[in-house]
Amino acid sequence: MRPPERSPLDDMTHQPAAPRTLFDKIWDQHAILTREDGTTLLWIDRHFVHEGSFHGFAMLDHAGRVVVRPDLTFAFADHYVPSRQRGLPIRDPEIAAMIDMLTANAGRHGIELMGLADPRQGIVHVVGPEQGLTLPGLTVVCGDSHTSSHGAFGALGFGIGASEVSHVLATQTLWQRRPKTLRITVAGSLGPHIAAKDVILSVIGHIGAAGAAGHVIEYAGSAIRGLDMEGRLTVCNMSIEAGARAGMVAPDDTTFAWIEGRAMAPKGQRFAAAVEAWRHLRTDPDARFDRELAIDAATIAPTATWGTSPETALPIDAHIPDPAAEPDAARRARLREQLDYMALEPGRTLAGVPIDRVFIGSCTNGRLSDLRAAAAVLRGRRSAVPGLVVAGSQPVKREAEAEGLDRVFREAGLEWGEPGCSMCVGINGDIVPPGQRCASTSNRNFQGRQGPGARTHLMSPAMVAAAALRGQITDVRSCA
């Protein structure tokens, strides 16, 4: 076995034999130079842009700069794409302009575009992995906070703002402070009908929306190891909802098997050499993390949120908190505000809260296994409420249709849309009407996230399907 690959800078910053975490190895390998105050210039392997990246392109143009590595830059139409009538012109001129601007910017700078009519089109965090662009050990950035998803492959993926988009376009690098490390070990086996979404919602419920601020999370333990790539993507995707800079899972045979043969993944000898290098991408046995947290997988129940932050995740049989029992005045006020917005009585059970509609999709839960899990609950039954199901990408949509999942959803009374971000962020026109309550597989229940006045309850695809069947928040174990 070869020793781990190291940057020449390592010798200056590390003892040769110092055990390192997975994160340390990737960071060290991408450090071009480090300033005295610790700010590091990092090399970026993949830069993904979408319609919302237009500010970054505008800054680049304004400064008269060019895209330095268009071969490492990829453009995805996802945030604004319509979920219906793809063949027709887009009615809202501002939305149409967003997609046209992406097409123009990609064309002008020689960036490969997966645009509206592309058979690969879909959400950047679904399509990047699907096309073999996301690989272990890479640094992956995108002007989207859910870029943490790509850590599922043992990559360092994180979201950036428009100025940093412009910086990466111009230099293929970024200045970053080295974050701290947090290992979350989920040991044991998950119970029946417990999904990756329940795992990550439980984690956020435990540590809070700022619980991992300034940290990169490594997810470890037998329950994480037992997840397939889609489950790992769901977990890493929501790392940002705990405030983390990124989330990652060490790559293993599950990862390598998933990548092999994907369109833009390395092939043949290159793939073999890559796997050899990727096998070193794991935390050394004695490596130290700044923080550690352990969760017993057996304690994780089907989970849903009640409030306007993902940290309000609770097991399905729990009671919604009562502000009267909260001694801290600021927290009491925050609970009241959330209960008011959500129109919920304090102390009531989460199960049984009536819902008005459902949404199944997003970069968190828009993959084939997610659609299968929801369809398994809905098959041959009718939804009590309307709803929208949107695959994460065209390939996911085609595979789902080949399995007849679209028919399951349609026969249940739900709408089957075209791939994109859709009702997770609500900027393509798919919104939850004011005051309505939506059971959603998306990632954010912020005030107004799914539309002004919309009330969102986050949960797994199977839990959303169960909520659809009963018209209320329901323990999926009671209707599977």
Added chain:
Amino acid sequence: MTPFTVVAGLAIALDAANIDTDQILPARFLRKPRSAGYQNFLFHDLRRHDPGFPLNRTQPAILVAAENFGCGSSREGAVYALVDAGIRCVIAPSFGDIFASNASKNGLLTIVLPAAQTAALRAMLPAELRVDLPNQTLRLPDGRDIGFAIEPFRKHCLVEGLDDIGITLQHQADIAAFQAEDGRRRPWMVPARGNAR
């Protein structure tokens, strides 16, 4: 970017924790060009929903917030909305990481102070505060000065109003050397195109 040296002005308190960037700039305004005037969208829905929302009554230069200000979406528009409304500095016990980074690229200073200190400060507001970035001091309404920490590189860029792309391009030789070595070490990093091997 506007350099940040000394800013004195009205400070107001925002007491809620976890104010996410969807609150600061609702997503439906993300498609607007910067020339549309992002100050019109700042806290748009909160201001409309609550006539008593502090920003409906005052035009502060400084916000003092609670934990995890600017969490959530990476939208830099949230920073544009604050900056275009004349806000130069936000003080909180913690910030969303991406928000804080975006802020520093737009001349908006984020200051981290302990939770107890920010809570005590919020209780004194509204009032005038004075932020002196070169000396890293904050003058309280009662005239006391307290210090704050900031990463030296971030401070340097803010005080000088520097565009960090310009700084990075001075390191082109280092970047080129890194790429040459990395290309030998990780030839598989570059995406396979078409039906390449």
